[in-house]
Amino acid sequence: MAASSLASSPILASNIAVPPPPPPPPPPPLPMMPSKGSVPAPPPTKPLKNGAAPPPPPPPPPLPMMPLKGSVPPPPPPKPLKNGAAPPPPLPMMPLKGSVPAPPPPVPLKNGAAPPLPPPLFGAAKNLGPKRPTTRLKRSAQMGNLYRVLKKKMEGTNQEGPIPEGRSSQARRGLTGNSNGGKQGMADTIAEITKKSSYFQQIEKDVKKHAKSIMEVKGAITNFQTKDMTELLKFHKYVESHLEDLIDEGQVLARFEGFPTKKLETLRTAAALYLKLDAIVTNLKIWKVVAPLSQLLDRIEHYFNKIKGEVEAFERTKDEEAKKFQTHSINFDFNIIIRIKESMVDVSSSCMELALQERREMKAVENKKTPGSKTERPTKDCTTKLLWKTFHFAFRVYTFAGGQDDRAEQLTRELALQIESNLQHQ
Incomplete structure (x- = not known):
């Protein structure tokens, strides 16, 4: 009776310590969001019955490799087809800029025949020059x-090789013929001064006398072309027979506009050269041993x-x-x-x-x-x-x-x- 009354008293109640209530349980941890590019943690293993040890966790999958800048990603693996058919071959890769594409694989031939030889590489050496003349002479092994x-x-x-021989400075002379082509007509002032000269009077006389034959020779030289040296020598003789009587060939031909003087010089050079070389062959053939x-x-x-x-x-x-x-x-x-x-x-x-x-x-x-x-x-x-x-x-x-x-x-x-x-x- 006395205890209940004391507890109910407000004065005494304030002096008596009352224990606090227990704290609430902590909230469960929030699941961590995996960061970009990271691998999520495996889930916790569940305890097995009978106290058996849990199996080891599987290895984490390999991280995907980021392709480098400028590299070509590998092709995906082929998908299996139905009925066990072989997958089609992969598409050819596009060559990079500046690279040389690989040659295509050889196509298998029937009956086991050998594949044809590959074509020559582009830019291979090609002999575009004149063909080498045939001769019965050949290199000797002995x-x-x-x-x-x-x-x-x-x-x-014990000196090896042929005896060195000096080359004559005159070796270049004497083979190519040389003819003096006529210059253009004299200047008008000089022509007036020399008009009364007997020499120039003879030139004017030759121009009038041989005009017809010179015009014929002019057309013949302009149209002449040959591969036969006998024909060349024959034509050269024909031209000289028409020009040999002129007192001054250069001055006379200069009076005829468009006369092929350069071709005439080349014609004489070729004829003189061939005559000289042919004379060497003749001398050697008739040489008395x-x-x-x-x-x-x-x-x-x-x-x-x-x-x-x-x-x-x-x-x-x-x-x-x-x-x-x-x-x-x-x-x-x-x-x-x-x-x-x-x-x-x-x-x-x-x-x-x-x-x-x-x-x-x-x-x-x-x-x-x-x-x-x-x-x-x-x-x-x-x-x-x-x-x-x-x-x-x-x-x-x-x-x-x-x-x-x-x-x-x-x-x-x-x-x-x-x-x-x-x-x-x-």
Whole structure:
């Protein structure tokens, strides 16, 4: 009774401590939003029954790689088709700017046949120049080696290659013809002064007298074109027959407007050049190869040194001359250079034949002599030196011609064997 009354009293109630109420439970954690590009955390594993250990979590998927700037993304994997059919081949990738596209794969042929050869690459070397003239001369596999071996034995040196030869400063002269074309008419003032001269009166007389034939020659030269050198020489003779009587060709032709003076000069140059080269071929073809060999070699070597410089000088300017001739519709026959070289090889071969013949005759005489005679050894020495001189000349001709034929190939081999045989018996 007393306790209840005390508790109900307001004064006492304020002095008695009352325990506070318990705090509310914390709210559940909010789910974290995955950041851009991050991988979400795996969910918590549920406890298994019977206290078994939970299986390990699966590995996280690989992060997707961002393609680099300018790179080409890989194609997606092909989707499987129905009925087990093979997927179609991927589309070809577009080549980047400035890259070279790859060639297409070869198409399989039927019956196991071999695929055709690929076409040549663009820009491959292509011979657009004139065709090389055909010749019976060819490079020798033995000539250079034979020359070096014999030169070492005969001259005691191991120098390789042909003996260097100086080129004559006059080699360029004498092949291309030169004619003095007429200048244009004299000035009017000079013409008035010289009007009463007998020389100019004769020029005016030639202009009136030969006007008709000069006009015919003018049209013929303008329309002339040829590939045949015989026709060229014939036409050149025709032109000269009409112009040879003029007192001053240049002054007379200058009176005829539009006369093809430059073509006339080119015509004369081509004719003179061909006549000179053809004369070399003729001289070589009729060259008499007769004993004694020493004198023959002196004469033919002197002539060879002369034409060698001229022909080589002409070959250096051949392309320029050809263009000048073609400008005026004259196709010069440069095969005459091949004929010169072939004729020179023929003369060289004839010299080797004569050397071998003289050696056989000398050997027959030596076999009849008593061994140990005083004249035996000097005769062999002179013969060996002469054989070597013949071989050396043949090598120079081979170098000049750029090859040799089968006849020269056989004779150089026989001559080299004879020289070595002589050296072994000395």
